Amino acid sequence: MSVTLADRDSAGATYATALSTWRSAYVDLAAKERILGDLARGAVLGPAPSTIDQFTLQHPQYAPLDRARLEDLIQARVAQLLSQ
Numbered sequence: 001m002s003v004t005l006a007d008r009d010s011a012g013a014t015y016a017t018a019l020s021t022w023r024s025a026y027v028d029l030a031a032k033e034r035i036l037g038d039l040a041r042g043a044v045l046g047p048a049p050s051t052i053d054q055f056t057l058q059h060p061q062y063a064p065l066d067r068a069r070l071e072d073l074i075q076a077r078v079a080q081l082l083s084q
Helices: 005-041 070-083
Strands: none
Touching: 005 070
């Protein structure tokens, strides 16, 4: 077999980085969409976006389930963007 544990570790690290990048991009996009949509209606911090099943993205070693809720991260990003 030509696959080694080092190959697996490399793939796991790549996965973890990609998942982190995706999560950051998702939170940023959701926050900006929320601000733009809510500003049009005259309100901020509107309803939560549809939830994403984080369990399908987790990996026990390389990407364990992050207990931070996406909604909490989005609200924090909204507040950060509005304070700028």
